[in-house]
Amino acid sequence: MHTTMKTATSWLPVLLAVGWSVQAQGQTPPTYYSPGSPSSEPAPAEPTAAQPAAPAPQAQPAPATAPSAGASASGSWSFASGFDGDASGSGSAGAKAPMSDEQAYQWRLQSLKLHNNIYGSTGLLRISDAGSGAEGTFRIALLADWFTTSSFLCTEDRPCGKATEDDATHFGTSLSLSVTPLPYLEAFASFRSFANSNSEGRPELLQVLGDSIIGLKAFTPAEPNKLFRFGGEAQLLLLNGTGGVGLDGKGTGLRLRALSTVDFAAMEDAIPMRIYGNLGYRLDNSAQVVADTEEARGNMPITRIERFGLGINRTDFVEIGLGVEGTFEYIRPFLAYTVDLPLNRQDYVCHKGKATTRAFHDACLGENQTFAYMPSRLTIGARGYPVLKGFAPMAALDIGVTGTSDFLEEVAPQAPWTLYFGLGYAFDTAEPEPIVKTQQVEKVVQLAPPPQFVIRGKVFEKGTTTPVANAIITLPGSMAGGFATGSEGVFETRSVQPGAYTLSITAEGYHPGQCTAQVETRQSAQDPFGVPPSPSADASATASSAPIITEITCELEALPRMGNIVGRVMDAATSSGVANASVVVTDAQGKEHRVTTDGSGNFRLDGVVPGAVKVQTEAEKYLLSTESANVEPRKDAQVNINLNARPKQSNVVVTQTQIIIRKQINFETDSAVIKGDSTSLMQEIADVIARNPSIKLVEVQGHTDNTGTREHNQELSERRANAVKDWLVANGIEASRLEATGYGQTRPIAPNVTAANRAKNRRVQFVIKERQ
Incomplete structure (x- = not known):
């Protein structure tokens, strides 16, 4: 069995070449075209000395039966010259018309959506298309690949010596270029570098710089409504030597592929889908790259980690690939499956007794030919086509199917997964008009x-x-409704008859008004609104389609511009409405407006002068509250007031000389910002001052401890005293009744020797300086 497979596969490149040549000769020869040629039947060839001119064709009915047995044809076909020869019989019913100008134009545009695979040939990620772009196009692509995993090459079943787990990381890049110089030929090349890191490798990092592929692809040219395409490609695999930069001639390999594409998108009833098939043979001589290294090790094979890190194989491969692609306008998703079947052309002898093989538990191809050991992968990916012409970002994911956990000494392992991402660019050197x-x-x-x-x-x-x-204008007796003015106050009626009109005008915020217009057969000579006049207003000039316009101006008297205040007074703790609360609104002109809340705590005040207003609220068992609001003309200003209940035990006491607070006002550390937990205390202080009008002037004193410099403490005490004053003024206390003074650390009430004493010295005091 082994000998049979080896012999058959050794001849596979020859068989593929012969089979592709026979297929090319057996198909309908392509019809060549040039943009601008008429989309009709091609003109007959001019007669030569060896072939007299054919007589002019006569109209005949279509044959109802198959061609006679005597019908014959002879000739030859090549990619360079097309079809030459003569034919006789029933005619060329299978011949296809050449591309029209429109089809050629669209084909050149669509060919800019074809991009390189990892080998440089146009296709999917690993599969090649039996075709290319339009003649004169080229493509360049930059692709990166990456994966990271653990317990990949070293496991319980396949240890690396004593190691049963490893951490592996891979990163690689490839740059490719492909050119279509002829309608049936593509030349391509790619240059690849990659690095593999493995925690159990010695060394841990292996790098390959400059592996190259140079290839040619021939294929049947594009034609309208052509479902099947066939082709073949040859790739020269040039490997970089280990330990440096430069090609190693002994490792040079060859890949031969037969290609086929089923293009449903090219048909007249197009379906956005293509199916690809590849069958190939790869002559792999990569093992020669490490031959000197293995000889230096006493003919000991390199390890599995090194085989994967350098991409080393000791066999050739039969390569099979099948893929499908959706050819949509802005995205082309694809799905592909590829498998590499190893064949030991090199007659490599795998000895399980060798230390490396024994330590790494690798299997041998001669004893393990099950599919689980063959590298194969499923690829899922897509190319996108944004608005930039010719550009196509790509992303794809290789998922290892087999060869990821069962390893052969002759074959490099298959990665469990690899992520690809990159960008391609296609350019047409003969940009079609x-x-x-x-x-x-x-x-x-x-x-x-x-x-x-x-x-x-x-x-x-x-x-x-x-x-x-937004004023509404109506015509008397009109059944067509009104006309509204725009943002510039301009309106225009529908067509009317000449005569006198009285227009009624209404608008929100204005008294109703009227305006008169006299429509005559001659329009006004000048438009006061900046609209150019029509060409001629003469009644005799009726040939003009422009309307004859009568322009007028109208005035409306504005209603008084007052605003309203709508609000609700609520208990701050329960959010329930507070009934019978007294609300005093001081408008922008200093006028007071008073209202009492209803049973639900709601109130409304109409006719308030627009501007900033102060809203002071008082209710039994609640602290006074002062809010600010802004009233706009002809609008309701919404004000919601939350009242805090008066504490059962007051924290603020008024004596003859002071307003004593039983709790201190808290500030942010080294700051004049009053903390939120002091809001209720501040409201209580404001309530006491407001309810004692006999107190004419209160000094707000700020004091600190001796922490920090004297200058800093003085400045901090002044800012805190002013912050308390500003809060009280904002909440309804007249600024004339307050003055703020900072004393810094100059007036301690306890020695600054303990934390408790320093806390006592950090305080705000309210000293009554003037009474009525």
């Missing part, structure tokens, strides 16, 4: 319509130049 289509149409000449008369006006606020937007 867009097809311009000319179509004759009949022009219908219409008679000029009868003259149209409209009223155009602008509505201003009386006594100003302010336009009134």
Whole structure:
């Protein structure tokens, strides 16, 4: 069995070449075209000395039966010259028409969506297309690949000496270029570098710099409605030597592939899908790259970690690939499966008795030919086509199917997964000109319509130049509804008859008004609103389609511009409404407005002068509250007031000389910002001062301990005293009744020797300096 497979596979490159050549000769020869040629049957070839001119064809009915047995044909076909020869019989019913100009134009545009695979040939990630781009196009691609995993090459079943687990990381890049110089030929090349790190490797990092592929691909050229395409490609595999940069000639290999593509997207009833098939043979001589290293080790094979890290194989491979791609406009997803079947052409002898093989528990191909040991992978990916012409980002994921956990000494292991990402760019050196289509149409000449008369006006606020937007204008007796002014106050009616009109105008915030217009057969000579006049207003010039416009201006008297306050007074703890609360609003002009809340705590005040207002609220068993609001003309200002209940035991006591607070006002550390937990205390202080109008002037004193410099403590005490004053003013206490003074560390009430004493010295005091 082994000998049979070896013999058959040794002849596989020859068989593939012969089979592809026979297939190319047996198919319908392609019809060549040039952009701009008519999309009709090709002209017959001119007669030569060896072949007289054929007589002019006569019209005949289509044959109802198959060609006669005497029909014959002879000739030859090649990629370079097409088809030559003569034919006789029933005719060429299978011949296809050449591409039209439009088809050629679209084909060149679509060919910019074809991009390189990892070998440089156009196709999917690993599978090659039996085709290429349009003649004169080239493609360049940069691709990166990466994976990281653990317990991959060293496991319980396949240890690496004594190690039963490893950490492996891989990163690689490849740069590829492909060119389509002829309609049936593509040349390509790729340059690849990669690095593999493994925690159990010695050394841990293995790098390969500059592996190269140079290849040629031939294929059947593109034709309209061509479902099947076939081709073949040859790749020269040039490997970099270990330990440096430069090619190692002994490791040079060869890949031969037969290619086929089923292109449903090329048919007249297009389906956005292509199916690809590849069958190939790879002559792999990569083991020669490490031959000197193994000889230096006493003919000991390199380890499994080194085989994977350097991509070393001791066998050739039969390569099979099958893929499907969706050819959508902005994205082309694809799915592919590829497998490499090893064949020991090199007659490598695997000795299980060798130390490396025994330590790494590798299997031998001669004894283990099950599919589990063959490298295979499933690829899922997609290319995208953004608005930038020719650019195509790509992402793909290789998922190892077999060969990821069962290892042969002759074959490099298959990675469990690999992520690919990169960018391709395609360019057409013969950028096609867009097809311009000319179509004759009949022009219908219409008679000029009868003259149209409209009223155009602008509505201003009386006594100003302010336009009134959203005003509604109605014509007397009109059944068509009204007309609204725009943001500039301009309106225009539908067509009206000449005569006198009185227009009714209404707008929110304005008294209703009226405006008159006299529509005549001649429009005004000048448009006061900046709209150019129509060409001619003469009634005799009815051939013009422009309407005859009558322009007017209208004024509306504004209603008083007052605002309203709508609000609710609530218990801060329960959010329930507080009934019978007294609300005093001081407007922007200093006028007070008073209202009492209803049973639900709601209140409303109408006719408030626009501007900033102060809202002071008082209710039994609650502390006073002062809020600020802004009233806008003809709008409701919403104010929600939360009242804090008066504490059962007051924290603020008024004596003849001081307002004593039983708790201290807390500030942020080394700051004048009052903490939120002191809000209720501050409201209680404001309530006491507000309810004692006999107190005319209170000094707000700020004090600190002796921590820090004297200058800093003085400045901090002043800022804290002013912060308390500002809070009280913002909450309804007149600024004239307060003054703020900072004393720094100059007036301690306890020695600054303990933390408790220093806390006592950090304080705010309220000293009554003037009474009525």
